[in-house]
Amino acid sequence: MADRLTVDLVLLESISDRLRRSGTSLRATGSRAPRHVDAGESTPIFAELLARLSESSAGLAAGLTEAGLRVSDAGQMYASEDSAAGQRMSGVS
Template identity: 85%
Template structure:
């Protein structure tokens, strides 16, 4: 069992950035897709494409939110670690 906790803040920010960029890339590809002419099945394809677009938008938003939360977690850790270090220094 490790006796210390180490958090790689650079790695956390990299993960955060990648999540955000992935969400932005997905959002950029979103849009109203062209509905194929499929005869009687056209309404079915239209509904499927609408659901896919909605799901993609939700996933893009979720990726952005996850990126924000990872970044916030790293900032919180850095702040609390610094404060704890100052308290320990004050004890000696």
């Protein structure tokens, strides 16, 4: 059993960056989606499908970006609190 917690801040920032880039990439892909589709009699169905898909991908992109920001914030908070705890412990010795 581990007697201490180790957080890899570089790894956290890498995860954060990947999440944010994925959100940006998905958002860009969604903006290139066709706005109108010609599917004959099925056009209204496909138009609705594209609208829902676009809305869902926009929500996912926002979620990925938000998750990336939260991971980054958590890493920064951990580093700050760990540093402060280390300074308090140094003062006790």
